[in-house]
Amino acid sequence: IRDIIPDVKSIHRLTVNPWEDEEFRQEVASTGRKN
Numbered sequence: 001i002r003d004i005i006p007d008v009k010s011i012h013r014l015t016v017n018p019w020e021d022e023e024f025r026q027e028v029a030s031t032g033r034k035n
Contacts, residue, residue, distance in 0.1 A: 002008075011024055018024040 009027075011021075011027055013021050013024060015021055
């Protein structure tokens, strides 16, 4: 996938549930999308 879209930022997660990861939630919030 990195070869196809190299500009995508990788998010390192330590848990199975991404909502438990503060960095993941911040990245989602930074998109500005509501749905």
